[in-house]
Amino acid sequence: MVHTAYLGALETWQVVLSISATAAIGAALLFRRQHPVLVLVVVGVLALAKSAVGGPLDAGAIPLALYATAAYATVQTAWIALGTTLVATTTVLGIASLNTGSAEGGATTLIISLTLQVLAGLIGVMIGLRRRYQDALAARVQDARREREQRAELGRITERSSLSREMHDVVGHTLTAIINLSDGAETSFDTDPGLAREGLRRINEIARTALGETRTVVGALRGIDGAAPRTPQPDASRIPELLDTAEATGYQTTLVIDGQSIGDRSTQLSLYRIVQEAITNTMRHGKNATRIDVTISYAVDSITVQIHDDGEPQDTIGQNIEEHSHGQGLTGIHERAVLSGGTSTAGPAPGGGWHVTAVLRIPMAEHS
Template sequence: MFGRLRAWKRRHSLLVDTLALVPLAPIALFSVLASGLPAERGASEISAGGVLLLSAALMIPLVWRRKYPVAVFAIVALVSFVQWTTHTITLPINIVVLVAMYGVAARRPLKWAIAAAVVTEFGLFLAMVRNSGDIVTAWPTSSVFVMAIWVTGIYVNMRQRYVESLLERAERAEHERDQQARIAAAAERTRIARELHDVVAHNVSVMVVQADGAGYAIDTDPEQARRAVQAVSSTGRQALAEMRRLVGVLRDDRTSAGEYAPQPGLRQLTDLVEQVRASGLPVEFTVSGSPQAVPEGEQLVIYRIIQEALTNTLKHGGPGVRARVLMEYGSSDVTLTVTDDGRGASAVRAEDGHGLIGMRERVSMYGGTVRAAPHLGGGFQVTARLPVGQTA
């Protein structure tokens, strides 16, 4: 309700400011009645029509006091000064000078507020010179009332600026929060894309190789074809299980870790190598150095790098290719070297752009490096170094 009211006031600000002047109407009426009273010392009388014109000249500019407070104060002060120079009596409606001064103090910087207060005090002094014989007592007393209104305007100004700063900070915080959410969403999409690429590319490549083998052997070696089809079925189930895990995580953030299979790590490397061997690619897997504790996140990186390198060998190595995987534990890092003796530089590796980019992104997250290039003497080699422990 209050929000609608504020929105209506913003749309009809001129009407609201005009209606706010209604309380000044009785003062203008009292000024008309006061025009028939005896004139002040040294002042000239003014007719009722003149009072109406003077009241209009003083009140009408106040309609725009919110939008142009300095200009409105200048007009009201100038009209009042002309009134004083023409020896016209001071009227109750002259109080609008204080309203205009309050508008400057409440809506403009301090220097304008001080200037408005000085002009008002000067006008008050001129009025006191003409209207009061005891200016030493009357002027300070009236100045207290003027200063009270001025201080109130200054307080309202400070309050408004404080509220505006709070709103600005809230908007900035909301913008930063939305920006952080977009960055987090982009990072999550990249992570999911890497996972999907690794899962789909590896398992589908194995299935394609096995299906091709089954097609070649179905007439000459039915048993071999049967084993190949079983390997296709097993690999497909594994791919579905990993896809189910990924989709489940995406579908419900509250899903407990026990509902889906954990991320693969170093313990699953043997199963990975056996799966690749079963697809027809001879793989030699060697571990050297003293094994040390590796965080789960880095275990996943190691697994995915070996998986992607062997998948690329399956896809591009050509017939009769062999692969060698060497995992070396250092004092503060783990080095992976995956080498094949396939077509190497002659193979079109550009198709693996997403896989190689995924490798670099995974390794860079832990401050490691990766290099993928044709191997001297033929074949292709992927070398990755991953810091572990405190170094990472």
């Protein structure tokens, strides 16, 4: 309809060019979001070329393409596109008005075009900034969700590793003690029935205690409250029970405690498990060992525990190291110490036998 109004004032080739340019501009604008800069160039060239040859001005074509560029391209690209478009529009329309001799009409057209372009460009910049801000917020939310998922997965892995250590310590110590007690009971069954009966009683007691601890660990592993009966996790106060079990299997034991007990339940559990695993190692691998000495020293910010046995003499030290190092026992001791910020060492003792020494760190906030 706009072009029809100009049919009487334009040459046929101008009408054809104007209609063709307008159709091409409309087609190009369909892709303004996917390729904003390219569309702005195409639309700008067509619109200004049509105006330069005397066709009617498509007042909304360049502003719409400029808005898309400012909204969907970068801020730097938006300002460059706005400045370039203003300069190109001023140059082309100025030259066209001089050629037609209609300075007043050309000035009016130029003012309208520049005003629309400036408004479209500024609105596009603001919309683009808002869109980029929203995208940044969405990306931040996505990153936070991913970070939470990663922390949760890391927590699950850490928990599974902790439960694996617990299961290893409970089952390993219990089975070792039961094997030693059953061997002793079998040996003394004919000669000393009372001693054999005491060994069986100790086996029953140890098995029941281990069953309760195993149910606790399995219940935690399932992650279902009430899935199995729970028993309190052991702490340092139950270390004498470990020595009683060792004595029941034929070892002489001593326990020396220096200082007042400190540490939260997790630290106390780690202390208990370290002593338990060290005693289990002696029962399994301590050749000719008859004595186990446990020393626990409480300091202001740490707990030092040493377990020493009088096993294999120095001449077979290589075989001793190999036997003690086999399995996951020493690895579990080291992991428990490191988790508290401490250290652990294990190896042949200078005076003979084998020692395990671990240092557990206590957070300053706790004992303050």
